[in-house]
Amino acid sequence: MLNEYKKIDEKDIEYLKSVLEEDRVFVGKDISEDFSHDELGSVKKMPEVLVEVINADEVSKIVKYAYDNNIPVIPRGSGTGLVGASVPVHGGIMINLCRMNKILEIDEENLTLTVEPGVLLMEIAEFVEEHDLFYPPDPGEKSATIGGNINTNAGGMRAVKYGVTRDYVRGLEVVLPNGEIIELGGKVVKNSSGYSIKDLICGSEGTLGIVTKAILKLMPLPKKAISLLVPFPNLTKAIETVPKIVKSKTIPTSIEFMERDVILAAEEFLGKKFPDSAADAYLLLTFDGNSTEEIEKDYESAANIVLNEGALDIFIADTDERKEAIWSARGAFLEAIKASTTEMDECDVCVPRNKIAEFINYTYKLQDKFDIRIKNFGHAGDGNLHVYILKDEMTEDSWNKKLPEVFKCMYKKARELKGQVSGEHGIGYAKKKYLNEQIGEANLTLMRNIKLAFDSKNILNPGKVCY
Amino acid sequence: MLNEYKKIDEKDIEYLKSVLEEDRVFVGKDISEDFSHDELGSVKKMPEVLVEVINADEVSKIVKYAYDNNIPVIPRGSGTGLVGASVPVHGGIMINLCRMNKILEIDEENLTLTVEPGVLLMEIAEFVEEHDLFYPPDPGEKSATIGGNINTNAGGMRAVKYGVTRDYVRGLEVVLPNGEIIELGGKVVKNSSGYSIKDLICGSEGTLGIVTKAILKLMPLPKKAISLLVPFPNLTKAIETVPKIVKSKTIPTSIEFMERDVILAAEEFLGKKFPDSAADAYLLLTFDGNSTEEIEKDYESAANIVLNEGALDIFIADTDERKEAIWSARGAFLEAIKASTTEMDECDVCVPRNKIAEFINYTYKLQDKFDIRIKNFGHAGDGNLHVYILKDEMTEDSWNKKLPEVFKCMYKKARELKGQVSGEHGIGYAKKKYLNEQIGEANLTLMRNIKLAFDSKNILNPGKVCY
Numbered sequence: 001m002l003n004e005y006k007k008i009d010e011k012d013i014e015y016l017k018s019v020l021e022e023d024r025v026f027v028g029k030d031i032s033e034d035f036s037h038d039e040l041g042s043v044k045k046m047p048e049v050l051v052e053v054i055n056a057d058e059v060s061k062i063v064k065y066a067y068d069n070n071i072p073v074i075p076r077g078s079g080t081g082l083v084g085a086s087v088p089v090h091g092g093i094m095i096n097l098c099r100m101n102k103i104l105e106i107d108e109e110n111l112t113l114t115v116e117p118g119v120l121l122m123e124i125a126e127f128v129e130e131h132d133l134f135y136p137p138d139p140g141e142k143s144a145t146i147g148g149n150i151n152t153n154a155g156g157m158r159a160v161k162y163g164v165t166r167d168y169v170r171g172l173e174v175v176l177p178n179g180e181i182i183e184l185g186g187k188v189v190k191n192s193s194g195y196s197i198k199d200l201i202c203g204s205e206g207t208l209g210i211v212t213k214a215i216l217k218l219m220p221l222p223k224k225a226i227s228l229l230v231p232f233p234n235l236t237k238a239i240e241t242v243p244k245i246v247k248s249k250t251i252p253t254s255i256e257f258m259e260r261d262v263i264l265a266a267e268e269f270l271g272k273k274f275p276d277s278a279a280d281a282y283l284l285l286t287f288d289g290n291s292t293e294e295i296e297k298d299y300e301s302a303a304n305i306v307l308n309e310g311a312l313d314i315f316i317a318d319t320d321e322r323k324e325a326i327w328s329a330r331g332a333f334l335e336a337i338k339a340s341t342t343e344m345d346e347c348d349v350c351v352p353r354n355k356i357a358e359f360i361n362y363t364y365k366l367q368d369k370f371d372i373r374i375k376n377f378g379h380a381g382d383g384n385l386h387v388y389i390l391k392d393e394m395t396e397d398s399w400n401k402k403l404p405e406v407f408k409c410m411y412k413k414a415r416e417l418k419g420q421v422s423g424e425h426g427i428g429y430a431k432k433k434y435l436n437e438q439i440g441e442a443n444l445t446l447m448r449n450i451k452l453a454f455d456s457k458n459i460l461n462p463g464k465v466c467y
Numbered sequence: 468m469l470n471e472y473k474k475i476d477e478k479d480i481e482y483l484k485s486v487l488e489e490d491r492v493f494v495g496k497d498i499s500e501d502f503s504h505d506e507l508g509s510v511k512k513m514p515e516v517l518v519e520v521i522n523a524d525e526v527s528k529i530v531k532y533a534y535d536n537n538i539p540v541i542p543r544g545s546g547t548g549l550v551g552a553s554v555p556v557h558g559g560i561m562i563n564l565c566r567m568n569k570i571l572e573i574d575e576e577n578l579t580l581t582v583e584p585g586v587l588l589m590e591i592a593e594f595v596e597e598h599d600l601f602y603p604p605d606p607g608e609k610s611a612t613i614g615g616n617i618n619t620n621a622g623g624m625r626a627v628k629y630g631v632t633r634d635y636v637r638g639l640e641v642v643l644p645n646g647e648i649i650e651l652g653g654k655v656v657k658n659s660s661g662y663s664i665k666d667l668i669c670g671s672e673g674t675l676g677i678v679t680k681a682i683l684k685l686m687p688l689p690k691k692a693i694s695l696l697v698p699f700p701n702l703t704k705a706i707e708t709v710p711k712i713v714k715s716k717t718i719p720t721s722i723e724f725m726e727r728d729v730i731l732a733a734e735e736f737l738g739k740k741f742p743d744s745a746a747d748a749y750l751l752l753t754f755d756g757n758s759t760e761e762i763e764k765d766y767e768s769a770a771n772i773v774l775n776e777g778a779l780d781i782f783i784a785d786t787d788e789r790k791e792a793i794w795s796a797r798g799a800f801l802e803a804i805k806a807s808t809t810e811m812d813e814c815d816v817c818v819p820r821n822k823i824a825e826f827i828n829y830t831y832k833l834q835d836k837f838d839i840r841i842k843n844f845g846h847a848g849d850g851n852l853h854v855y856i857l858k859d860e861m862t863e864d865s866w867n868k869k870l871p872e873v874f875k876c877m878y879k880k881a882r883e884l885k886g887q888v889s890g891e892h893g894i895g896y897a898k899k900k901y902l903n904e905q906i907g908e909a910n911l912t913l914m915r916n917i918k919l920a921f922d923s924k925n926i927l928n929p930g931k932v933c934y
Contacts, residue, residue, distance in 0.1 A: 109710035109821040132716060155657040164657055166666070167634055180909040187819040189849035190622040190631055190890035192670050194902050194932055195914050199633070199666035203659050220716035243576035249599060249687035294761050352654040354576040382656035423657035435661050442647040446921065447662050453916035465661055 005090055005459070006070045008048035016051055016093070019061045024052040034079065035094055036087065042345065043084035043429050047074060047094035054099050056173060056181055056212035063210065063460070064179025066093055072462050073177075075206040077118060077145030081152070082346055083428030085205045089463040097147055100212065103127055110187045112170060113216045117147025124216075134221040136162035138254075139424065140331060147211050153203030155424040157254040157286075157330075160381035162219075164424070166202040171215035174201055177208075177455035187215055200450070205426050206461040208454040222288035224295055225253070227317040229326055230306050231279030235259055235376075236357050238281040241309040242380045243354040245285075250301045255381030256284040256330060257356075262337065262377050266329040269336035274329050275315055275322060283311075283380060284326060333377050334386070341373070341390040345403055345430075349414040350384040350423030362413050363387055370402050384423030411438065427465045435466070472557055472926070473537045475515035483518055483560070486528045491519040501546060502561055503554065509812065510551035510896050514541060514561035521566050523640060523648055523679035530677065530927070531646025533560055539929050540644075542673040544585060544612030548619070549813055550895030552672045556930040564614055567679065570594055577654045579637060580683045584614025591683075601688040603629035605721075606891065607798060614678050619893040620670030624721040624753075627848035629686075631891070633669040638682035641668055644675075644922035654682055667917070672893050673928040675921040689755035691762055692720070694784040696793055697773050698746030702726055702843075703824050705748040708776040709847045710821040712752075717768045722848030723751040723797060724823075729804065729844050733796040736803035741796045742782055742789060750778075750847065751793060800844050801853070808840070810858035812870055812897075816881040817851040817890030829880050830854055837869050851890030878905065894932045902933070 008027075016025045027049050036046045053059050066073045072092025079086055088094050101118035106128070113128060113135065122142035124135050139149060139156035148154075150172070155164040171185035174197075184198035185191055201209055232238035238257055245255065263277050276282075285302055289295040303314055317323045338344060351359050360376055367374045372394070378386040389406055391399045411421060411434040420438070421427065427435045436444055447466040451458070458467060475494075483492045494516050503513045520526050533540045539559025546553060555561050568585035573595070580595060580602065589609035591602050606616060606623035615621075617639070622631040638652035641664075651665035652658055668676055699705035705724055712722065726748050730741050743749075752769055756762040770781055784790045805811060818826050827843055834841045839861070845853040856873055858866045878888060878901040887905070888894065894902045903911055914933040918925070925934060 107819075107821075108714045110819045111713060153659045153663070155659075159657055163634065166663070167630065176909065176913070182907070182910045182913070184910075186885050186887065188817040188851075188885075188887050188890070189820070190626055190817045190846075190851045191887045192620045192622075192815075192891050192893045193888040194670075194894055194906065194910075195667055195675075195917050196620070196633070196670050197910070197913060197917075199669075200662055200917075202666075203661075203663050208662075220718060246578060247575045251687060289761075290764070291761075294756075294758075297757065348659075350655045350657045352574075352577045353656070354574075379657075384655075384657045418653050418655075420653065420655050420658045421660040423655070424659050426659045427661055439661065440649070442643065443649045443651075443661075443664070446643070446649070446664060449920035450662050450664075450667075450917065453920040454913065 005072050005092060008071065008093070012069070012071065013049060015065055016049060016062065019058055020051055020053065026050040035076065038079045038081040038084060038086050040082050040084050040345070040430060042343070043087045043089070045087055045089050045091065047088040048091045050094045050096060052096045052099050056175060059095060059175045059210055059212055060179045060181050062093060062095060063175050063177065066459055067178050067457060070457060070459060072459055074461050075210045077148035078120070078143055080141045080144045080148065081428060082425045083430045085426055085428030085464055087429060089429055095210065098145065106131055107187065111218045112187050113218055115146055115214055115216065117145060117211045117214065119146050120144065121146060121149060128218055129221060132221050133218040135168065135216060135218055137165045137168055140334060146214060150202055150211055150214060151205050152424060152426040155382065155384060157256060157379060159379065160255055161251050161253045166199060168217045169198060169202055169214060170217050172198050172201055172211055173213035174209035174211055177457070177460040185215065205428055205465050207451060207465050208460070223290045224292055225286060225288040226295055226299060227323055227326060228285045228299060228303065229275060229315040229317060230283045230285065231276060231312040232281045232283065232310060233279065233312060235281035236361060237310050238283050239357040239360060239380055241283065241306055242356065244309060245302050245305055246353055248301060248305055250298045252302060252381060253286040253288045254379070256378070257380040258282050258284065258330070258333070258377050262333055262375055263329060265336040265340050266332045269339055270328060270332050272325065272328065275325055279312055284330065337375050337388050341392050343391040343399070344388050346389070347387040347407060347410050348384070348422045348425040349410065349419050350382070351414055351417045351419030353381070353383045355417040355419065356380055356383055356385065359385060359413060359417060363410065366406055366409055370406050372402055372406060407434065429464055432465065472539050472559060475538065475560070479536070479538065480516060482532055483516060483529065486525055487518055487520065493517040502543065505546045505548040505551060505553050507549050507551050507812070507897060509810070510554045510556070512554055512556050512558065514555040515558045517561045517563060519563045519566050523642060526562060526642045526677055526679055527646045527648050529560060529562060530642050530644065534645050534924060534926055537924060537926065539926055541928050542677045544615035545587070545610055547608045547611045548615065548895060549815070549892045550897045552893055552895030552931055554896060556896055562677065565612065573598055574654065578685045579654050580685055582613055582681055582683065584612060584678045584681065586613050587611065588613060588616060595685055596688060599688050600685040602635065602683060602685055604632045604635055607801060613681060617669055617678055617681060618672050619891060622849065622851060622891040624723060624846060626846065627722055628718050628720045633666060635684045636665060636669055636681060637684050639665050639668055639678055640680035641676035641678055644927040652682065672895055672932050674918060674932050675927070690757045691759055692753060692755040693762055693766060694790055694793060695752045695766055695770065696742060696782040696784060697750045697752065698743060698779040699748045699750065699777060700746065700779060702748035702827060704777045705750050706824040706827060706847055708750065708773055709823065711776060712769055712772055713820055715768060715772055717765045719769065719848060720753040720755045721846070723845070724847040725749050725751065725797070725800070725844050729800055729842055730796060732803040732807050733799045736806055737795060737799050739792065739795065742792055746779055751797065804842050804855050808857040808859050810866070811855050813856070814854040814874060814877050815851070815889045815892040816877065816886050817849070818881055818884045818886030820848070820850045822884040822886065823847055823850055823852065826852060826880060826884060830877065833873055833876055837873050839869055839873060850886070874901065896931055899932065
């Protein structure tokens with residue numbers, strides 16, 4: 001949809017300053033360059049004005065004003081996205097939600113946590129653990145905000161056993177594109193009361209509404225967890241084991257896969273040794289439960305399977321120290337790969353679990369075909385791959401030519417395997433083309449109609465997902 | 468939305484007979500009266516024509532024809548709904564999906580089951596159990612179709628631990644109101660690829676699209692289950708124990724509550740004895756897991772809590788015989804109450820778990836105030852109550868006057884307690900008024916916009932949910 005948006009002028013700035021305090025409205029060179037991009041980097045544009053909000057009422061007033069005046073509004077959290085979803089590609093007002101960062105309530109009788117959108121994932125983890133409770137979604141980027149996680153429907157490592165962010169959102173307060181504030185769901189466990197707008201907001205990447213409060217479902221904290229680091233002679237052997245583990249009816253909390261050179265990059269990046277780096281490829285299996293006996297049975301069964309399937313060894317991480325060594329490396333993979341090259345882009349496809357090996361082998365072929373470095377790691381247990389395409393010393397021209405070709409091949413392959421464009425990073429700005437190709441005309445038209453049902457003027461985070 | 472729909476004529480019947488075989492198109496007195504209503508009974512209207520379909524292509528052709536000719540289309544499964552969602556209140560073509568009842572595939576590597584919409588819940592349970600797998604959603608009505616369950620987002624008994632139907636729908640094939648067939652999701656565990664239309668279809672009561680195939684998530688079958696039947700001196704004492712169990716971080720698979728006279732009604736209805744009926748009220752707690760030791764710890768902890776809170780005794784049901792005696796009674800509650808009166812209607816509110824006692828005590832007050840018999844049973848563990856208002860020997864006039872007043876009070880109370888109009892039965896035709904009052908203008912407008920985004924002519928199951 002082509003829109004003629006109104007450019008920000010002095011009158012708009014005056015209005016924003018009348019709603020907020022003056023020191024929470026930024027223009028021109030007072031806006032840090034950070035706000036022009038997310039972690040993807042290659043999509044850049046400065047907002048015309050940046051505002052910091054502290055409550056839903058402020059958000060509502062600003063959005064209503066923008067709606068009435070046809071000005072784009074872009075909600076932003078920590079900016080840890082990877083698809084340019086929070087880049088103001090059409091300019092306009094960027095709303096920084098990071099100061100709405102209060103944990104509002106923990107309700108132990110209903111097992112819910114009520115938070116503002118700017119609370120960080122790591123803050124939630126720490127807070128609920130103190131109450132012997134557990135918020136299962138566990139994306140790698142712990143400094144992401146919960147608002148961002150809800151908007152991408154992030155999944156993370158534990159999706160194998162526990163599901164994704166949407167499964168843990170019980171209620172939302174949302175500012176609609178016309179400025180109205182609505183409440184969706186609540187502390188209730190079940191809800192069949194009309195269309196589930198809550199579930200639609202989850203994963204909508206800030207294009208349908210701005211989340212100003214969330215009620216999250218908690219669980220009792222599992223008392224024990226154990227990780228098995230399993231070396232394999234090669235990645236294919238490692239990955240092919242995964243559907244066999246699943247079929248055995250042993251469900252680990254997470255199954256991550258990693259290759260030696262990603263591990264070596266992480267070791268270098270962190271200046272810390274990984275427990276083992278002799279093998280070409282590894283699976284990292286985690287099991288959690290309430291007692292050692294409960295998880296022992298599961299991990300023994302998984303251990304038998306991996307050994308039968310050609311694992312070289314099994315390292316058990318049951319001490320905090322050893323777990324820390326493994327998981328800090330796992331947490332640093334993205335940064336380590338990033339540090340190893342000049343520029344990169346990523347592909348976040350999700351394929352059925354028994355198709356992962358086929359997809360990864362295909363990326364090897366692309367690596368050779370295009371003479372480009374490609375690194376994989378990710379969630380073997382749920383089929384969600386994080387594939388990084390690295391520029392290294394390639395010329396700008398060559399990179400700009402090769403990258404879209406590589407992507408095209410990858411997304412085509414994902415489609416063939418009945419996979420999806422994104423498992424958890426979303427579509428944002430960068431993956432729109434691939435979504436369009438994947439889902440077909442009827443589905444795309446429907447998404448666009450849904451966007452207009454919320455936002456007839458297309459002012460909220462325009463240029464993203466389907467428009 | 469007021470629509471002038473086209474009435475069915477000979478030409479339409481001819482078209483339908485050209486798409487289907489002649490013996491799958493029914494008109495006039497060849498349509499059984501059953502198709503004019505669901506289990507609610509009080510909302511009745513015959514379809515102008517009834518068709519039996521056997522594949523998505525047939526559904527697509529019929530819906531496209533109806534769309535082009537402005538004829539209402541009403542999808543129907545087993546007709547076990549309780550809110551008139553499948554009643555053709557504007558006439559038109561009723562599509563009976565019951566013959567699309569094939570289990571298409573079980574995929575043990577991805578833990579998915581692919582089914583047509585007319586497969587019954589009890590058929591799924593039996594089929595997956597043979598493969599040592601488990602489909603957790605467990606609504607009371609086992610002869611409901613999976614299509615109906617998806618459309619109401621039914622929850623059932625095990626929602627406390629396992630969540631609701633939506634949580635187990637990985638992918639859908641859907642015929643849109645204009646006849647186009649789209650695929651949503653798939654066998655993937657994670658998906659952040661544009662708006663989650665799949666999650667919106669779940670719970671949309673046949674108003675946004677017709678589900679013609681579903682890919683369901685399965686889990687390993689828990690190897691052990693045990694039920695505790697716990698008598699209490701009164702229902703308030705029983706119910707007030709529930710948030711304490713939840714707070715103790717022991718999560719049972721289900722927590723049901725029941726009163727003596729509902730049990731007596733079920734005993735009479737079934738001609739079978741319940742293990743105990745001396746107490747005024749009972750909680751029925753179930754625990755499942757992979758070993759006796761695993762669940763023992765949980766139920767011992769729950770047993771201590773209930774005894775501390777005034778439970779009179781604890782009956783452990785660990786034999787198949789005893790479990791059968793309890794669960795067959797629980798399964799017969801609805802029918803038993805129905806058989807005990809002349810007519811009834813129900814309220815399916817879901818309130819936060821720590822507000823159930825307050826809500827039930829309020830229904831007692833309404834019973835006295837309106838001199839009307841009200842029976843409760845339901846899912847104490849998830850706050851989803853099934854409250855039955857009984858006509859008994861009341862005159863038609865009196866019933867028609869009292870029933871809306873009682874409902875009005877109940878839904879108002881639910882709103883005060885931050886509950887929702889429906890936990891799992893949906894809104895359909897009968898609860899539209901209460902949904903409107905509950906959710907407010909902005910939310911209702913949004914739902915209507917979403918309906919139009921799918922169905923600009925409002926031909927698919929019109930007169931339901933929000934229109």
